[in-house]
Amino acid sequence: MSTLHEGLLHRNNFHTSSTRSWEATSGIGWHEPTPSSLPLAAVRALSVVIPARNVGYCLPAVLDALEGQHHRYRFEVIVVDDASTDATVAIAAVHPIVTTVLRIPERAGAATARNLGTALARGQTVLYLDGDMVLPPHVITDIAARATDTTVLVGFRHNLPYDLHQGGRRVLAEHPDLAADHRVVWRPPVGRPLLYTGITLDKPLDGRPLDHTHDFLDLGYGRRYVDWDLPRMVVTALAAVPRAAVLEVGGFDPEFGRIGWGMEDTYLGACLIAAGLLVIPLRQAVGFHLDPPDADRQWQHKLASWPATLARYWDLMRCPAPSGRSRAFMSDMTELLHTCEVLR
Numbered sequence: 417m418s419t420l421h422e423g424l425l426h427r428n429n430f431h432t433s434s435t436r437s438w439e440a441t442s443g444i445g446w447h448e449p450t451p452s453s454l455p456l457a458a459v460r461a462l463s464v465v466i467p468a469r470n471v472g473y474c475l476p477a478v479l480d481a482l483e484g485q486h487h488r489y490r491f492e493v494i495v496v497d498d499a500s501t502d503a504t505v506a507i508a509a510v511h512p513i514v515t516t517v518l519r520i521p522e523r524a525g526a527a528t529a530r531n532l533g534t535a536l537a538r539g540q541t542v543l544y545l546d547g548d549m550v551l552p553p554h555v556i557t558d559i560a561a562r563a564t565d566t567t568v569l570v571g572f573r574h575n576l577p578y579d580l581h582q583g584g585r586r587v588l589a590e591h592p593d594l595a596a597d598h599r600v601v602w603r604p605p606v607g608r609p610l611l612y613t614g615i616t617l618d619k620p621l622d623g624r625p626l627d628h629t630h631d632f633l634d635l636g637y638g639r640r641y642v643d644w645d646l647p648r649m650v651v652t653a654l655a656a657v658p659r660a661a662v663l664e665v666g667g668f669d670p671e672f673g674r675i676g677w678g679m680e681d682t683y684l685g686a687c688l689i690a691a692g693l694l695v696i697p698l699r700q701a702v703g704f705h706l707d708p709p710d711a712d713r714q715w716q717h718k719l720a721s722w723p724a725t726l727a728r729y730w731d732l733m734r735c736p737a738p739s740g741r742s743r744a745f746m747s748d749m750t751e752l753l754h755t756c757e758v759l760r
Contacts, residue, residue, distance in 0.1 A: 421638075421733040423690040428636035429646055431567070431694040438562055447699040449554040450561050452486035460540045462491040462560045463659070465533030467526040471547035472503035474581070474706040476511070477588060478550055483513040485556040494536055495547070496520065496529040504547070509759045517760040518753075525673015527680040530652065532756065534662055535749035540565075542659045544652035544681075549573060549703040550588055551654075558701050559656045567694050568685065570632075571654035571701030572597040578707045592702040599649060600626045610643040611722065617642075625649075631697050646695055650685025654703050661688055666741035667749075671728060676721020679729040690737040 435446040442454060464482065468475065482493055492515040495508040499520050508517045516536055520529065534542055541563040545551070559569055574592035581588065595601045602623030609616050625644045629635050635646035665687035672680035689695065708714060 418736065419734050420686055420690055420737040423737045424647070424686060425638040427638075427689050427692065429632055429689075429694055430636065431631075431633065431696045434564070434567065434694065435696065442561070446562070449552075449700045450557040452488055452554075452557055454557075454561070459489050459560050460563045461538065462489075462541050462543055462556065462563070462656075463533075463537035463539030464491060464493045464543045464545050464556075465530055465537060466493065466495045466545050466547050467498060467529030467533065468495050468500065468504050468508065468547035469498040469523070469526070469529075470500045470502045470504060470708075472500070472507055473578075473708060474548045474550075475504055475507045477581075477706065478545075478547060479508070479511040479513050481550045481553075481588075482556070483511075484553050485551070486553045487556040487560065489560065491556060491560070492516065492538060494518070494533040496533045498525065498529045499523040505759060514760060517758070519757040519759060521755060521757065525670065525680075527668035527673040528670045528752070531667040531670065531745070532749055532752060534659060534667055535746060535753070537659055540659060541656050542662060543656045544654070545703075546653040546705070548706045548708070549653055550706060551701075551703045552592065555654075555701045555703070558698055562696075562698070563656055563658070565658045565660065566692065567658075567696055568650055568688055569656040569701075570649060570651065570695060570697045571656075571703065572600060572697075572699070573651075573653050573703055573705040575705045576707060578709045578711060581704070581706045588704055592704050594699055594702050597702070598625075599644070599651070600624070602644075604643065612643045612648060612726070613640070615643060626697060626699075632695055635695075646689055647682045647685035649695055649697075650681055650688070652681035652684070653705065654701060655681070657684075657688065658693075660742075661691060661693060663742040663745050664740065665691060665738045666745050669728075669732065672725050675724045675728055677718035677725060678722055679725040683729055683732055686733065687738055691739065
């Protein structure tokens, strides 16, 4: 039986026909913000799943932005609190845009939090949104209008240091910059191994992963752009996936959360690509990522666990591609839900 890694070698990412078909039907560009007045023949039901761990410093802005979306249709917002020690769960429990609040009693990691949210979701499409991501008002419509059963829609993030976004929301009224995401403009280090592949560059590189891969088209069949491949482009800080496909591959691997930080979204991306889904970027879907006050300390802590999570990822890539796991996934999540507190 072939491995997940081998399966990716046989999957293309030729999404041009999908994007052009949508443009012809809607009359607007794939990467253009979607007007709320656009008549939509088929809008998919959408569930926003937010894993939250000590994001009280920014969660009000994140939820306010969801409440301010120019979307004409109802969508649910599920916040899964991962045993926060601050006001995160209290904020979520009273915000009017939130439909469900779940609290995990002991820290389990973002992968488990997203799995629980996915199990509870009723929408055909699940939008994974980090608890520190503030969206412009058109993004929910952009995603709901373009989502299908066979696509992973990927958005981007513009990082804002804590001192810049605290003390006033003026900066959040501005347009986030697509080029602020490392998948768009990338300046890798020289003379030391890159995080993902271990490649060491001997001279500076003006990296443009999104442009140089033609919106990820050229990353099919397991190809790479230096330290980037197609699964690594699936960043669930802002990504929309068909719920049924996530269940079919068994969701996020919860072991990543127990080990440390990183790679659970890359692994889910690999599973979905192996199952035949296309990964398509939305250049207009850019959110502000709001740094915590101790961002540098948190980043160093995350990097310390990176070797272990990367090793877990490659161990899984040497296993067969997961499939047929919907029933087992829902059974596991139902059992786990019994240990959680439902606040809303």
